[in-house]
Structure formats: C-alpha cells, structure tokens
Amino acid sequence: MANPPHGGSLKDLIARDAPRRAELAAEAEKLPALTLTERQLCDLELIVSGGFSPLEGFMNEADYNGVVANNRLKDGNLFSMPICLDTTKQIIDDLKLAVGSRVSLVDLRDDAYLAILTIEDIYKPDRQKEAQEVFGGDPEHPAVKYLFEKTNDYYIGGKLDAIRRLQHYDYVALRFTPAELRAHFEKLGWNRVVAFQTRNPMHRAHRELTVRAARSRQANVLIHPVVGLTKPGDIDHFTRVRVYQALLPRYPNGMAALSLLPLAMRMGGPREAIWHAIIRKNHGATHFIIGRDHAGPGKNSSGKDFYGPYDAQHAVEKYKDELGIEVVPFQQMIYLPDSDEYKPDDQVPAGVRTANISGTELRSRLRTGKDIPEWFSYPEVVKVLRESHPPRYRQGFTVFLTGYVNSGKAAIARALQVTLNQQAGRSTSLLLGENIRAELSTELGFTREDRDKHVARIAFVAAELTKAGAAVIAGPIAPFENGRNAAKEAISQHGSCFLVHVATSLGYCEKTDRRGRYQRAREGKIKNFTGVSDPYEEPKKPDLVVNIEHGTVRNAVQQIMLMLEAEGLLGVS
Structure with missing residues (x-):
C-alpha cells in the first residue's frame, strides 16, 4: 500500500526492540518502577505500536511546547495533542528520577514491565496555557477538568524501549497494531480505505453513510471504534463491539473490516480531529470520515457547544496535504418512510416526509422496552442493546x-x-x-x-x-x-x-x-x-x-x- 505513515516511517517499537526483549526485561527489574494510570497505559500502547508515529516516547519539554503552541513537534512534524507522562514531585524524589536516568513503566493491572523510559526532561508544564490552546480553556470541558483535577504537576519526557505489548483478554482477534492492519489490508488487496471513527453503537444510518462514502471513493471501509477511554456516560465498549460485529454482515461482501483502537480520547474537537487523522493514516487508512462536531464533548453549563459544528473538518482540511489523508465530510442520513430509503440530507426534496429517532429517544425506548423500528436499526443490533440495557x-x-x-x-x-x-x-x-x-x-x-x-x-x-x-x-x-x-x-x-x-x-x-x-x-x-x-x-x-x-x-x-x-x-x- 503506497500510503506511508505520518512522518515517513512507522515507529513500531515493539518490533524494533524485540531482539533485546530479554535484556530489557532483566534491566527493568533493577530500575525504579513507575506505575501508569489507565490513560497513560492507553497512550503507551499507541506509542510503542506506532499508532502515534512519529512519537517514540512521551513528549519532552520542547516537543510539548511546540505542540501546545502551534501543533508542531520540535522537528517540525505535525502533531496536535500533547502526549505526556505526568507524575508528582514526591514520586520523582522517592524514585530519584533525573535527566539521563532510566525508569521502568509498569502496568497497573498486573504489575508487568511494559517499557523503559530514558528521561530527557522533567518539567512543570503551563497547564493554563495547555488548557487554553489545546482545548479552548473552558473550565467545564472534560479535558480541562481532567488536566486540573487529575493531572500531576510534573511531566517526564523521553524515548521508550519497549519490552512487551499490553495484554488484553477481550476481543484479541480484533486488536491490530498499525503494522498488522497494514499487512491485513495488503493481504486483502485494499489500496483505498475509508476509516470511520466511532465511540457509539452503529445503526442503519451509519451503515448507509459508510457504504456511500466507500462507493464514492471506490474504497473499502475500516470501522475503527475507540475502546480505550471515551466520554463519561458512553455505552461500554463490550456492548459496542458486539453491535459492530452484528452489523458487519450487513455490508456488501468484503467491503468492511473491524479493528479496535485503544485510544484515550480527550474530546478535543478540532485538535482531536487532526490527531485522529494522524492515527488513522498510521493504521493504513487513505480517507477519514469527519462528522459534525467531531470529538466534541457536547454542551457546556450554558447550553452552548464547546466547538463549532464544522471546526474539526476545517482543522483537518487546513493540513490535508501534509497529512496525506483525504477528509470525507460526514453527511447526515435521513430516512424517507414513503420510499423506505436513506438519503443524505442535502438530497432530500422539500416537503418529503422524513423520520428520525434521536439518541435521547433511543435510550428512552431501550429503558421502557418500547419498539425500535427496523428502519432505524437492524434487529440483531437492537437485540445486543436490549441485552446490555434492560428496561x-x-x-x-x-x-x-x-x-x-x-x-x-x-x-x-x-x-x-x-x-x-x-x-x-x-x-x-x-x-x-x-x-x-x-x-x-x-x-x-x-x-x-x-x-x-x-x-x-x-x-x-x-x-x-x-x-x-x-x-x-x-x-x-x-x-x-x-x-x-x-x-x-x-x-x-x-x-x-x-x-x-x-x-x-x-x-x-x-x-x-x-x-x-x-x-x-x-x-x-x-x-x-x-x-x-x-x-x-x-x-x-x-x-x-x-x-x-x-x-x-x-x-x-x-x-x-x-x-x-x-x-x-x-x-x-
């Protein structure tokens, strides 16, 4: 597939460091150990797999400042989201961490050594500037709240030596690294791939949207849902993956594939959309569907959206040549009962009868056991949702x-x-x-x-x-x-x-x-x-x-x- 990763080469640290795995594991036993949070684990997984290429570790101060100020790493590569390892002064002192020293990074779930970080920087970030420049500064934004309520005062930057992949016990056959997914596409003969980002269940309108997007680009579809950290209140990923699996046979034969992305979302709107495009390019996609208010956290305490409806699309369009991935605008699909079909909203004639079920109404129907019509969602999808969300x-x-x-x-x-x-x-x-x-x-x-x-x-x-x-x-x-x-x-x-x-x-x-x-x-x-x-x-x-x-x-x-x-x-x- 003639679609190079972002920055020119895939930084697959797991593959790179495989010959030294035993040596690194032995070294890790002798080093001070830092246990990672759930979000840090998500970030680490995508660093060492190459999903965050060209990153090879957690950002040092120069990279961090460049990304916060103007979406650029120190070397000039485009990157829109700070990927940082935060910690406390107490831990730094207790572990005697210093520039030039090495520290083992540990999985909080099983105490396994995952990687070794060579420390390049220990620095105090300007979190107020980070909140303002990256997320817009609204104190009600979930990422801003996380930054000030859960992020520690110091960031540690440096490159990683990978010891092993994170161990997952769910849907292991659907977890592809960028290199594995690229090889999968190569095996299938796919040259053009439209990636669809989602953190919600998919229904008939989503299927229609992705099929139309693929056909118009003579491409295949990659359903690439986030299964790391999403927005609080989202439907759990176990339910969502069962929905995607139920939906997959509804695609024309051979058109679509499903792969899970262990991403910790920040709900950062335009910045996040650029980041998502980079990640999908690294995974081998040539096209990326960006919807209205893509990765937006919804409304603030005043009832206003944190971002404009098309800010994310405009942000990615600005860098489309550099990203090397084509933006596919998300079109709202409208159901027409009289003809029993879905059409993009801009193709629906005035006065034609339409039907829709909002997310709020869907949740209400699930809660009360009311009927969910087949024109809205497939019976096999509704069955999965009812099993996980009883009335x-x-x-x-x-x-x-x-x-x-x-x-x-x-x-x-x-x-x-x-x-x-x-x-x-x-x-x-x-x-x-x-x-x-x-x-x-x-x-x-x-x-x-x-x-x-x-x-x-x-x-x-x-x-x-x-x-x-x-x-x-x-x-x-x-x-x-x-x-x-x-x-x-x-x-x-x-x-x-x-x-x-x-x-x-x-x-x-x-x-x-x-x-x-x-x-x-x-x-x-x-x-x-x-x-x-x-x-x-x-x-x-x-x-x-x-x-x-x-x-x-x-x-x-x-x-x-x-x-x-x-x-x-x-x-x-």
Whole structure:
C-alpha cells in the first residue's frame, strides 16, 4: 500500500526492540518502577505500536511546547495533542528520577514491565496555557477538568524501549497494531480505505453513510471504534463491539473490516480531529470520515457547544496535504418512510416526509422496552442493546436511607425489603449500617473520617449489587452531606440511587429509644454519638422525606414504593 505513515516511517517499537526483549526485561527489574494510570497505559500502547508515529516516547519539554503552541513537534512534524507522562514531585524524589536516568513503566493491572523510559526532561508544564490552546480553556470541558483535577504537576519526557505489548483478554482477534492492519489490508488487496471513527453503537444510518462514502471513493471501509477511554456516560465498549460485529454482515461482501483502537480520547474537537487523522493514516487508512462536531464533548453549563459544528473538518482540511489523508465530510442520513430509503440530507426534496429517532429517544425506548423500528436499526443490533440495557423494570437501583439512630430507618428498610421481595423479579439486598460495621468495618471508629469510610464501603457494595440488577436498601446514619453525596455519585454510575431522609426529630428518636443509647451517650458512656456529641447534617436535596413521628412505617414504605413506581422501576414486562 503506497500510503506511508505520518512522518515517513512507522515507529513500531515493539518490533524494533524485540531482539533485546530479554535484556530489557532483566534491566527493568533493577530500575525504579513507575506505575501508569489507565490513560497513560492507553497512550503507551499507541506509542510503542506506532499508532502515534512519529512519537517514540512521551513528549519532552520542547516537543510539548511546540505542540501546545502551534501543533508542531520540535522537528517540525505535525502533531496536535500533547502526549505526556505526568507524575508528582514526591514520586520523582522517592524514585530519584533525573535527566539521563532510566525508569521502568509498569502496568497497573498486573504489575508487568511494559517499557523503559530514558528521561530527557522533567518539567512543570503551563497547564493554563495547555488548557487554553489545546482545548479552548473552558473550565467545564472534560479535558480541562481532567488536566486540573487529575493531572500531576510534573511531566517526564523521553524515548521508550519497549519490552512487551499490553495484554488484553477481550476481543484479541480484533486488536491490530498499525503494522498488522497494514499487512491485513495488503493481504486483502485494499489500496483505498475509508476509516470511520466511532465511540457509539452503529445503526442503519451509519451503515448507509459508510457504504456511500466507500462507493464514492471506490474504497473499502475500516470501522475503527475507540475502546480505550471515551466520554463519561458512553455505552461500554463490550456492548459496542458486539453491535459492530452484528452489523458487519450487513455490508456488501468484503467491503468492511473491524479493528479496535485503544485510544484515550480527550474530546478535543478540532485538535482531536487532526490527531485522529494522524492515527488513522498510521493504521493504513487513505480517507477519514469527519462528522459534525467531531470529538466534541457536547454542551457546556450554558447550553452552548464547546466547538463549532464544522471546526474539526476545517482543522483537518487546513493540513490535508501534509497529512496525506483525504477528509470525507460526514453527511447526515435521513430516512424517507414513503420510499423506505436513506438519503443524505442535502438530497432530500422539500416537503418529503422524513423520520428520525434521536439518541435521547433511543435510550428512552431501550429503558421502557418500547419498539425500535427496523428502519432505524437492524434487529440483531437492537437485540445486543436490549441485552446490555434492560428496561427500567429490570434495572438495579438503590434506596439510600439516612437519619438519626432510632429514626425508624432500620424498620423502614426491613419492611421495604419484604415489600420488594413480595413483587419478585429482582433479588433484594439489605445493607444496614450496624450489620456492615460488624462485617466490613470492624476496625473503624466513629470519627468523621471513619464514618465517611464506612459510608463509602456501603456505597461500593451497593454500586456492585445495583450494577448486577439487584434492588439495594442501604440504611446507615450517614450524618455528613459530603459522604452521602459521594456515595450517591458512586452508586449512580451503575443505576438509580434515591436518597431518602428519614426526618424523624431528634427529640422523638430519643424519647422512644427503648435501648437507652441516647441516655448512655448523654452520660458520656458512648462517644461520638450522632445528635448528642456529633452533628447530623440534614440532606439538602433528598429525593424523598419520610417521618415516622407523623406517620407509620407502612406509610413510609408506601411513599418509597410510589417513588419507585413513578420512576418506572416497578413495572412488569
């Protein structure tokens, strides 16, 4: 294939360093070791495979400054995204890292040595400038938030010696390095390849779009989805890959191939589009589809898009001669019910009836079990999505009860468990604060820090059970707002979480305390007792407030059940 990689040659460090693998592995054992984060692992994988050619390591200060300022490495090569190894001053000091020294890079998942970095630079970046020049500076941009909240103060630059590839255990037959993919194209006789970038499931419109793009260029299609880090809230890559596999037979015979890209996206719009074009060129593509708001993170807190709809296309067009890859503009495909066909929006005559299902509506139909018509997506694709995204009445959820000791929390929790068990359809788990303390938090006391740890452990268990489709009832005191909010956020990543404030007054809780706990606390026999010697911060935004001082346990359970019913969680198929 007469399509050279970016910069002229493929920097396949794995192949280059293969003869020295044993020697490098032995050296790595004797060097200080730096464990990489998930994003750093994604970056490392594409450096050593040649996906980021012409890079041969993490950027030194000169390369970093050139990329941030004007999309150029020090040697003049075009490169639009900083690829940096960040760390802390503490780690630099502890490992005695210095210019000229070597450090082993370790996989956080299995402690395996992946590469050795020869340090050229240790420098403090201007993160404010990086945020502004690369991503536009908006503090709500996910990459800007990551830069200031998760990136460490120092960057280490230098070239790599590769010891081994990262080990993946999923879809190994679909993971091609640039050299392997180029060889695959050569074997198939493909000379012109249109790459399609995606981090979402594909439906009929995407198939129509890619087929039209390929036919118009007399090319084949490379479906090249990102399976590293994408936008928070995206559908997991396991589901998406099953969708792509289901869709592949719908292409004309021999037209399309599927390969997975272990990229950590930054959602950087125009800069990211240039970067994506470089990566696809390195993988052997000759054409690249760039859509409206390509790699944009959506809307900011003011409801405005971070980037213009065609900024990404314009950015890549500016460098098209240097990139050596042809931009294929993404055309919105519109379904015409009367003729049962898709057409590009600019070819749809005025007044012709059209139909569409938005992403929001699709998610709603999946959630509720409503029909998804075949004109929108193929049955085999819908089947995969329904398996991974069951309707609401089959999804897990957590009811998180908080309140004083003897507020009625435990009684409500037990009664709610019985009521949910009576309905069947889900397993129901009860996580009472005292029980979890006895099983998982025996070493914790009642300081604010220990209470937050205790709540975090309950949240972890609740999140895992929720993810598995269970109904979870958690009932700790959880007296602090920050701890409750963190718990709800953690659980909500895997399903619905409802914060229920059992707002029974302190006086009533103490008056009806037959076990005498409040009295012992006031006598100083129990330390750090909530409501006596420790504070209780009332929830600012509970999903529901119940109170057994002015009602009954049965009333409280009924209110919770009505809330769950309104959310569609108690329906039947």
